[in-house]
Amino acid sequence: MPLTTVSNGRTYDWSYAIGRAAATGTGFNYPQTMCLGNDGDIFVANRGNENNFGQRVNRLKLGAPGDEELLAEFFTWGEGDGKSQWPFGVAVDSLNNVYVSDEWTNAISVFHGNGTFIRKWGRAGSGDGELLRPAGLACDKDDNVIVVDSGNNRLQVFTGEGKFLAKYGKAGSGDGEFNQPWGITLDTAGNIYVADWKNHRIQKLSSDGTFLMKIGEYGTVPVASDAFAVTYLGPHVSTTPPAEYPKAGLLNHPTDVAVDSDGDIYIADWGNHRISIFDARGRPLTNLMGDAQVMSKWGQQSIDANPDMMKALRRVRNLEPQWRFCFPTAVDFNPKTDEIIIADSQRNRLQIYRKVRDYVDFQANL
Amino acid sequence: MANHDNIALMAHLMRRAGFGASRDELEARAAKGYEATVEELLNPESQPPVDPYELLRYQPAALLPGGQPPMGNVNYMYYLVTTKRPLEEKMALFWHHVFATGNSKVDNYDQLLEQIEIFRNNGMGNYRDLLLKMARNPTMIFWLDNNQNHGSAVNENWGRELLELFSLGAGNYTETDVREASRAFTGWTFETKIPRLPYGRFPWKFEYRPEDHDDGVKEFLGHRGHLNGEDIIDIVVQQPACARFICRHLYNFFVADEPQVPAWSLEPPRDPEALDAMAKTLRESNYEIRPVLRMLFNSDFFKNARNKHLKSPAEVVVGTLRLVGGYDIPKPGYGELSMQPSYMGQDLLNPPSVEGWHTGSEWINSGSLMARINFVAEQLGNQSLPGVRAIIERLKAKGTLAPDQLVSECLDLLGPVEVRPETRTELTDQAKQWGQLSWDSNPNAQTAAKRATEMMQLIVATREYQFA
Numbered sequence: 001m002p003l004t005t006v007s008n009g010r011t012y013d014w015s016y017a018i019g020r021a022a023a024t025g026t027g028f029n030y031p032q033t034m035c036l037g038n039d040g041d042i043f044v045a046n047r048g049n050e051n052n053f054g055q056r057v058n059r060l061k062l063g064a065p066g067d068e069e070l071l072a073e074f075f076t077w078g079e080g081d082g083k084s085q086w087p088f089g090v091a092v093d094s095l096n097n098v099y100v101s102d103e104w105t106n107a108i109s110v111f112h113g114n115g116t117f118i119r120k121w122g123r124a125g126s127g128d129g130e131l132l133r134p135a136g137l138a139c140d141k142d143d144n145v146i147v148v149d150s151g152n153n154r155l156q157v158f159t160g161e162g163k164f165l166a167k168y169g170k171a172g173s174g175d176g177e178f179n180q181p182w183g184i185t186l187d188t189a190g191n192i193y194v195a196d197w198k199n200h201r202i203q204k205l206s207s208d209g210t211f212l213m214k215i216g217e218y219g220t221v222p223v224a225s226d227a228f229a230v231t232y233l234g235p236h237v238s239t240t241p242p243a244e245y246p247k248a249g250l251l252n253h254p255t256d257v258a259v260d261s262d263g264d265i266y267i268a269d270w271g272n273h274r275i276s277i278f279d280a281r282g283r284p285l286t287n288l289m290g291d292a293q294v295m296s297k298w299g300q301q302s303i304d305a306n307p308d309m310m311k312a313l314r315r316v317r318n319l320e321p322q323w324r325f326c327f328p329t330a331v332d333f334n335p336k337t338d339e340i341i342i343a344d345s346q347r348n349r350l351q352i353y354r355k356v357r358d359y360v361d362f363q364a365n366l
Numbered sequence: 367m368a369n370h371d372n373i374a375l376m377a378h379l380m381r382r383a384g385f386g387a388s389r390d391e392l393e394a395r396a397a398k399g400y401e402a403t404v405e406e407l408l409n410p411e412s413q414p415p416v417d418p419y420e421l422l423r424y425q426p427a428a429l430l431p432g433g434q435p436p437m438g439n440v441n442y443m444y445y446l447v448t449t450k451r452p453l454e455e456k457m458a459l460f461w462h463h464v465f466a467t468g469n470s471k472v473d474n475y476d477q478l479l480e481q482i483e484i485f486r487n488n489g490m491g492n493y494r495d496l497l498l499k500m501a502r503n504p505t506m507i508f509w510l511d512n513n514q515n516h517g518s519a520v521n522e523n524w525g526r527e528l529l530e531l532f533s534l535g536a537g538n539y540t541e542t543d544v545r546e547a548s549r550a551f552t553g554w555t556f557e558t559k560i561p562r563l564p565y566g567r568f569p570w571k572f573e574y575r576p577e578d579h580d581d582g583v584k585e586f587l588g589h590r591g592h593l594n595g596e597d598i599i600d601i602v603v604q605q606p607a608c609a610r611f612i613c614r615h616l617y618n619f620f621v622a623d624e625p626q627v628p629a630w631s632l633e634p635p636r637d638p639e640a641l642d643a644m645a646k647t648l649r650e651s652n653y654e655i656r657p658v659l660r661m662l663f664n665s666d667f668f669k670n671a672r673n674k675h676l677k678s679p680a681e682v683v684v685g686t687l688r689l690v691g692g693y694d695i696p697k698p699g700y701g702e703l704s705m706q707p708s709y710m711g712q713d714l715l716n717p718p719s720v721e722g723w724h725t726g727s728e729w730i731n732s733g734s735l736m737a738r739i740n741f742v743a744e745q746l747g748n749q750s751l752p753g754v755r756a757i758i759e760r761l762k763a764k765g766t767l768a769p770d771q772l773v774s775e776c777l778d779l780l781g782p783v784e785v786r787p788e789t790r791t792e793l794t795d796q797a798k799q800w801g802q803l804s805w806d807s808n809p810n811a812q813t814a815a816k817r818a819t820e821m822m823q824l825i826v827a828t829r830e831y832q833f834a
Contacts (some may be wrong), residue, residue: 020564027564030426049427049437050701053537085698086424104698180423198422228571231429231476232483233418253419269418299564305565315558321568322560327422327429346430347565 003293004362007286010277011263011359014291015339016065019349022054022297023279026070027298028350029054031343033136033183033256033330037092037113040336041071044343045090045100045352054078056082057100059115062334066297075100082109082117089183091137091145093160099145103132108147110135110163121162127154129164136184136195136256140207146184148194148263153178155194156211168192168209174200176211183256183268183330193257193265200251202267215265215282219250220273230321231346235273235289237320248284251276258333258340260355266340268332273325290325290344292351299349325351368464372396374782378672382620383407383663383722384452386685388753389760389779392396397786404663408490408656408712410451416444425696431475435708436701438475438715442482443704444696446684448450453659454477457489458482459680462714464612465500465532466722467509469715477505485626493612493653494603495823497533501595502572504556510720513555515548522548527720529602535614537631538607539587551595553579583626603653606645613644613658620662622674623726641665673784673833676726679710680707682738691753710737732773739833743823749815757822758815767803767814769797776821793824 003014014299020027030047037043048055055077061069075084085104092098096113106124111117122131132151144165145158153171158164169178186192190207200218205211222244227236252257252271252300259265263280275288295303303310326346331342340353376396384407387395395403403471406412421444422429428444431437449455462485469475481503488496500506507513510524525548529539555574560568584593589601602608613722614635618624621640625633635641644658662668664726677685683706687693693703707714711734717723744756757779761767764775773793803814825831
């Protein structure tokens with residue numbers, strides 16, 4: 001299977017993976033969203049589980065493959081200031097302050113970039129400034145915070161101190177309406193892109209909330225008759241192609257969106273276990289399925305420390321299920337490095353691709 | 367038939383073929399009719415399935431929970447509590463009782479949930495096909511050591527349990543049959559799975575290894591040839607004992623408590639005629655389960671079996687959570703809720719042995735009884751839950767309640783629950799101490815609501831409430 005995806009004049013090289021399943025320390029625990037900081041570090045919000053393990057935001061230093069470092073962990077499980085129940089969204093403002101949503105307490109907590117708690121705001125409800133299961137977050141150029149108010153099916157805009165400024169959208173499936181929206185991103189012009197999760201589409205709004213465009217329609221990926229189900233909800237792996245070719249542009253519960261410096265749009269097509277790429281006008285380009293054929297640095301440490309795992313890994317006939325995305329929840333684009341960073345949620349890792357500018361066709365006669 | 371009788375019969379059907387129903391649902395179903403409701407239950411595709419994405423939206427750790435509770439239990443409980451296809455889910459639980467496979471050995475709730483999904487999707491279909499799916503199910507293969515059943519070294523664990531617990535029952539085969547069946551399943555195994563480190567769990571995949579299969583001649587239950595596993599299953603379902611064995615399981619689960627499975631070769635069934643009729647239906651339908659269930663739920667022996675079945679812990683917990691409502695989202699604390707059946711003696715996804723759980727009166731001991739009562743009483747005492755509020759609203763609509771009225775109405779709305787005269791007297795004596803309940807002012811209404819929930823808490827502590 002390709003580590004390089006070429007389509008429609010674009011080329012994407014799989015670069016490396018970061019992380020492993022870990023309730024604390026160097027790894028992730030069901031990452032839900034993430035956000036690049038101003039210095040190139042990345043903040044990842046981990047959901048954890050009902051044993052109250054794993055909930056946290058971790059801050060990682062990125063670099064060349066193998067250079068990753070864990071810098072901080074905060075917003076761990078607990079009650080009170082700086083603690084979380086259901087961590088979800090994360091965003092960073094121009095001062096590198098970190099905003100994190102908690103879907104259960106209906107609050108937004110604010111931290112310094114090093115993880116020191118500053119304040120929190122938000123209360124449960126459906127009135128102006130009230131929140132119900134706040135999900136994705138984004139900071140605009142004025143350092144206002146746009147909250148995906150998921151349970152109320154709308155966006156709300158607040159100052160960094162939590163003063164209500166505006167709201168956009170309502171429940172429904174029409175233009176500018178939402179059904180349990182999830183992730184959010186802004187492009188360089190300040191336009192807003194929202195993963196309208198249960199409407200199976202991305203909506204693009206202007207910075208003042210005016211509907212501009214929608215991308216995608218509901219659909220699942222065809223499954224070959226001999227496919228092996230990696231989980232009972234997919235992904236499916238097969239050596240033979242499915243009977244029908246998948247229609248382009250289908251989405252199944254999209255969770256997040258990113259926009260690159262060319263305007264191309266990356267969608268975490270969560271239920272189809274892939275990243276779907278569209279051009280700036282919303283035309284489908286290609287999909288990334290996950291290509292982690294090389295172990296992450298911290299993952300390799302787990303294997304090296306457990307000879308039984310190493311032996312088991314050697315006995316496995318087909319490692320493809322391990323390469324693939326399994327419910328990817330979040331996608332970011334780093335304009336400084338042309339990297340596409342994907343939170344591969346059920347595999348508790350990030351997979352990183354690079355948009356290649358100088359690609360030439362591979363030498364075919366090697 | 368009076369309306370009350372219709373409601374009582376519908377409540378009986380929904381307790382057995384599902385996990386109970388609210389009074390609103392019972393009234394709607396009674397208006398629709400008994401046989402029509404049976405047909406709806408038998409054809410679950412008429413109702414939407416549980417939305418697994420909603421579960422993963424809030425509890426992503428419930429998909430691949432690994433070996434540590436409670437996330438696997440959260441997954442299973444979410445389906446049990448939110449399903450709109452109660453019989454589909456009840457049949458999945460039934461087969462989980464029969465093909466009992468547990469986390470204690472498998473150490474992987476993912477695989478057990480996958481097995482439950484097989485039961486969910488095939489539970490009312492063909493028994494022979496389901497048996498074959500189980501023979502190829504890696505979780506079952508690991509549970510009963512068929513991955514150690516080699517052509518040159520036979521392991522009889524799967525072959526024995528296939529005959530003893532999954533199809534025929536003791537006394538209907540010989541030790542030679544066990545040996546020969548086991549030989550026929552040599553080479554039925556699974557590929558090495560991707561290990562759990564560093565990225566979490568991956569599943570097994572069934573694999574048939576012809577080089578590890580004993581292809582020699584076998585003699586099994588009077589049949590001779592180069593038998594493979596599928597041949598064994600075909601021969602098994604031809605045996606008259608097979609239909610009776612499966613139907614006795616169905617009778618025990620849906621109609622009335624039978625002795626434990628190992629005693630079935632010694633103790634006669636409670637209702638041999640019913641069992642004969644069920645077995646005849648199963649054979650005539652070529653082992654389709656749905657026609658047997660249709661016959662069962664429409665039979666007089668089922669309709670007359672009210673309160674002859676001691677509720678399993680799963681029925682207690684799921685029935686309560688569906689009654690009180692408010693658990694449509696797997697909110698924080700769902701893990702603890704999903705472990706409640708374990709505290710009452712039924713650790714879902716982890717039965718005590720391949721024999722499954724002992725049912726009937728063996729559910730009850732001093733600890734499990736207290737766990738049952740405390741759990742149900744706590745839920746019914748929570749007036750913030752929508753189902754509890756709905757019951758209180760119905761009581762309020764009755765106006766001022768005399769003590770005996772309070773008892774009657776609460777018994778009615780919780781079931782109807784049928785109690786012995788002495789139980790009713792005890793409940794009424796308590797209600798008399800509270801006097802008449804009225805709703806004419808806020809303080810009185812608050813008091814009345816509190817007393818009503820206290821009366822319900824007393825009712826769920828009675829012996830009669832433990833039966834369905």
